[in-house]
Amino acid sequence: xxxxxxxxxxxxxxxxxxxxxxxxxxxxxxxxxxxxxxxxxxxxxxxxxxxxxxxxxxxxxxxxxxxxxxxxxxxxxxxxxxxxxxxxxxxxxxxxxxxxxxxxxxxxxxxxxxxxxxxxxxxxxxxxxxxxxxxxxxxxxxxxxxxxxxxxxxxxxxxxxxxxxxxxxxxxxxxxxxxxxxxxxxxxxxxxxxxxxxxxxxxxxxxxxxxxxxxxxxxxxxxxxxxxxxxxxxxxxxxxxxxxxxxxxxxxxxxxxxxxxxxxxxxxxxxxxxxxxx
Numbered sequence: 520x521x522x523x524x525x526x527x528x529x530x531x532x533x534x535x536x537x538x539x540x541x542x543x544x545x546x547x548x549x550x551x552x553x554x555x556x557x558x559x560x561x562x563x564x565x566x567x568x569x570x571x572x573x574x575x576x577x578x579x580x581x582x583x584x585x586x587x588x589x590x591x592x593x594x595x596x597x598x599x600x601x602x603x604x605x606x607x608x609x610x611x612x613x614x615x616x617x618x619x620x621x622x623x624x625x626x627x628x629x630x631x632x633x634x635x636x637x638x639x640x641x642x643x644x645x646x647x648x649x650x651x652x653x654x655x656x657x658x659x660x661x662x663x664x665x666x667x668x669x670x671x672x673x674x675x676x677x678x679x680x681x682x683x684x685x686x687x688x689x690x691x692x693x694x695x696x697x698x699x700x701x702x703x704x705x706x707x708x709x710x711x712x713x714x715x716x717x718x719x720x721x722x723x724x725x726x727x728x729x730x731x732x733x734x735x736x737x738x739x740x741x742x743x744x745x746x747x748x749x750x751x752x753x754x755x756x757x758x759x760x761x762x763x764x765x766x767x768x769x770x771x772x773x774x775x776x777x778x779x780x781x782x783x784x785x786x787x788x789x790x791x792x793x794x795x796x797x
Contacts, residue, residue: 525582525662528769529792530570531561532777534749535785540567541589541596541655542747542790543604549580549611560604561790564597572770581625583611584660586675586792588747590721595653599640603655603722606636611661622666622734629661629670630730633722637672640723654721658689658745662794667743671731673718676751678759679735680742685760688733692719741796742769746776749787753780769793 533540540562548557561569575582587603589596610632636657644653656673669677669688677688720728742763751759758779766772776791 524797525575525794526572526769526797527559527575527582527584527792527794528570528572528773529559529561529790530770530773530777531568531788531790532781532785533562533567534787534789535781537591537786537788539597540788541591541600542749542788543585543587543589543597543600544745544790544792545583545585545604545608546573546575546792546794547583547585547608547612548575548578549583550578558608564601570770570773572768579664581611582662582794583608584662584743584745584792584794586658586745586747586790587722588656588673588675588749588788588790590654590656590718590724591787593652593654595644595647595650596655598643598650599653599655599723602640602643603636603657606639607632607657607659610635622663622668625661625663626668626670626732626734629659629668630732633657633659633670633672633730634728637722637728641726644723652724654723656718656747657722660743660745660794662737662743665737667735667737669733669735671733672720672722672728675745675747677733678744678746678763680744680760680763681738681740683760683764685756685763687756688735690731692731737796739796742772743794743796744772744776745792747788747790749785749789750776750780750791752787753783753785753789763793769795
């Protein structure tokens with residue numbers, strides 16, 4: 520399959536409860552010629568909301584999609600998520616200068632970029648008393664020729680919709696996920712479990728990170744979704760799949776997903792990044 524044409528939309532919203540949006544997202548063409556000029560990102564620091572849409576044409580360097588969720592209740596969550604997004608993007612832009620990577624090389628570079636972002640978040644937190652203890656999740660998807668590589672730390676999720684069927688590409692690095700896998704609680708019980716917000720890893724919280732990876736082939740008509748737990752924690756997988764199936768565009772998908780999460784209470788910041796493969 521030739522390199523896919525991607526239409527990408529992102530939308531982030533503070534929700535109805537939190538006074539600050541600690542989420543961040545970005546979609547960037549990593550080709551040297553267009554780096555910095557071909558990207559969308561959010562939120563606007565002044566308003567806490569933001570979105571945008573771009574069509575990315577095939578590039579040998581890849582398209583990088585990112586969603587990060589600053590840790591609620593910790594100082595500097597917004598700073599951490601935005602720093603993680605920018606640091607990962609910058610690291611990937613530097614490492615792709617030498618030519619188009621193969622899949623294994625690209626996965627290695629993506630993992631190194633996430634680890635470098637973690638170091639930068641941790642260093643920034645240690646350097647400022649106001650930011651000490653800050654951290655963030657991150658889910659990064661690198662779209663190459665007919666392939667998507669996903670790297671994850673924390674519990675922001677990646678999904679793939681194909682032929683109407685939704686598949687989760689990531690595994691939550693969380694306490695409740697381990698309880699589910701141990702058979703101690705059900706997925707329904709996880710939604711109200713008092714430990715549902717406890718994650719096992721975050722950028723900035725520890726000097727060592729174990730980045731989780733997945734790899735999937737892409738086909739025309741596929742939809743990719745990266746999102747924070749403010750979305751998937753309130754909107755059931757069946758409803759997410761329905762919205763991705765029926766929405767006419769990635770922008771409509773993002774708006775419908777964010778609106779649905781707000782309608783369910785909007786108890787956390789909400790971010791959706793949707794890419795359609797054409």
